[in-house]
Amino acid sequence: MQFLTTAALVLLASTTTLAKNILLTNDDGWAATNIRATYYKLKDAGHNVFLVAPVSQRSGYGGKFDIPTSPTLQTNGEFSYPAAGAPSWGHEVDDDHIWYFNGTPASSAVFGLNYVIPRYGDNVTVDIVVSGSNEGLNEGESLFTISGTIGATYNSVFRGYPGVAFSGSNSNNSFFKDNLDLNDPKEPSTIYANKVVEFVNQLFKSQGDNPRALPLGVGLNVNFPPVGYQDESCEDPKWVFTRLSGDFATGADLAYNETSNSFEWVSSELPALKVCNNGDCSLPSENYIVDKTKCQSSVSVFSVDFDANLGLTSQTKDLLAPLF
Numbered sequence: 001m002q003f004l005t006t007a008a009l010v011l012l013a014s015t016t017t018l019a020k021n022i023l024l025t026n027d028d029g030w031a032a033t034n035i036r037a038t039y040y041k042l043k044d045a046g047h048n049v050f051l052v053a054p055v056s057q058r059s060g061y062g063g064k065f066d067i068p069t070s071p072t073l074q075t076n077g078e079f080s081y082p083a084a085g086a087p088s089w090g091h092e093v094d095d096d097h098i099w100y101f102n103g104t105p106a107s108s109a110v111f112g113l114n115y116v117i118p119r120y121g122d123n124v125t126v127d128i129v130v131s132g133s134n135e136g137l138n139e140g141e142s143l144f145t146i147s148g149t150i151g152a153t154y155n156s157v158f159r160g161y162p163g164v165a166f167s168g169s170n171s172n173n174s175f176f177k178d179n180l181d182l183n184d185p186k187e188p189s190t191i192y193a194n195k196v197v198e199f200v201n202q203l204f205k206s207q208g209d210n211p212r213a214l215p216l217g218v219g220l221n222v223n224f225p226p227v228g229y230q231d232e233s234c235e236d237p238k239w240v241f242t243r244l245s246g247d248f249a250t251g252a253d254l255a256y257n258e259t260s261n262s263f264e265w266v267s268s269e270l271p272a273l274k275v276c277n278n279g280d281c282s283l284p285s286e287n288y289i290v291d292k293t294k295c296q297s298s299v300s301v302f303s304v305d306f307d308a309n310l311g312l313t314s315q316t317k318d319l320l321a322p323l324f
């Protein structure tokens with residue numbers, strides 16, 4: 001009996017220390033398969049999770065900060081879930097921890113932090129903001145600025161929360177009612193969700209009694225390679241530290257087509273996306289690890305202090321010195 005009691009206490013203590021408050025968001029919308037898989041896996045791991053995300057597909061909105069302009073939806077939400085005419089924000093009928101908002105990823109995360117949690121979540125302190133996993137990769141600085149997944153993350157980091165953006169190679173924009181299968185070990189959304197749990201649990205474990213899981217102003221950008229049905233040889237990708245800039249980094253570009261007299265969106269290697277001015281220049285780029293190797297996930301550390309470093313600032317100050 002004594003043994004059982006002790007074992008029960010140890011179990012209780014270990015689950016209690018790991019139970020954290022997590023705000024989960026994305027840019028593909030609250031009804032996307034990837035975010036629902038992440039929600040259930042984080043919850044199964046014992047966390048208090050609030051899923052708060054845009055009602056519509058808002059990929060490519062970066063840090064744009066839209067707020068609802070009417071009390072009801074003027075157009076259908078993604079997958080008509082819900083349809084036009086529904087309130088501009090609300091939650092699942094059977095789960096008041098799953099919310100949508102007629103906004104962008106950044107404003108949806110802040111709606112979660114400023115409205116949902118104070119009013120419906122016992123005003124708990126959020127330990128981490130997780131964004132994703134996105135349906136599609138977000139590699140390099142160019143996508144850092146374009147991606148709504150990352151936009152929601154840096155807007156959370158601005159507010160002092162540790163934030164991690166996760167992006168997957170499964171780019172099909174799928175509805176959870178069609179594709180969610182938490183027990184299918186080859187379903188990419190399920191594999192990614194399990195990897196998100198492994199990752200944030202390690203951050204919490206390392207956090208121990210410290211008040212923060214990451215330093216103030218710091219966030220992480222993670223990209224997952226193809227897994228499961230997309231690459232049957234990869235079911236448990238390895239973590240690799242990377243940097244946002246570096247070899248093979250590409251950015252959005254414009255190509256003019258004479259024949260059709262129209263423009264096309266193309267991806268080009270751009271010189272300044274490869275330069276290393278800050279951080280660990282010996283690390284490989286995200287693009288290298290995810291695009292050129294197999295079964296490895298890139299993990300980049302970013303800071304929202306976008307100021308140039310001291311050397312670059314001094315050089316630039318010299319150029320303008322006569323004006324000052």
Ligand SMILES: *[C@@H]1O[C@H](CO)[C@@H](O)[C@H](O)[C@H]1NC(C)=O
Nearest residue numbers: 117118119120122123124125
């Ligand atoms: C929630 O907590 C914050 C910070 O602890 C506090 O400033 C705020 O007034 C609280 N809000 C509510 C609705 O209790």
Ligand SMILES: *[C@@H]1O[C@H](CO)[C@@H](O)[C@H](O)[C@H]1NC(C)=O
Nearest residue numbers: 172173174175176177178179
């Ligand atoms: C892609 O998403 C649609 C919408 O949810 C779904 O019907 C379809 O099965 C998905 N395709 C794959 C290959 O997962």
Ligand SMILES: *[C@@H]1O[C@H](CO)[C@@H](O)[C@H](O)[C@H]1NC(C)=O
Nearest residue numbers: 256257258259260261262264
């Ligand atoms: C340019 O447009 C034409 C006509 O639509 C198309 O057939 C062609 O493939 C396009 N060229 C390129 C390089 O995309």
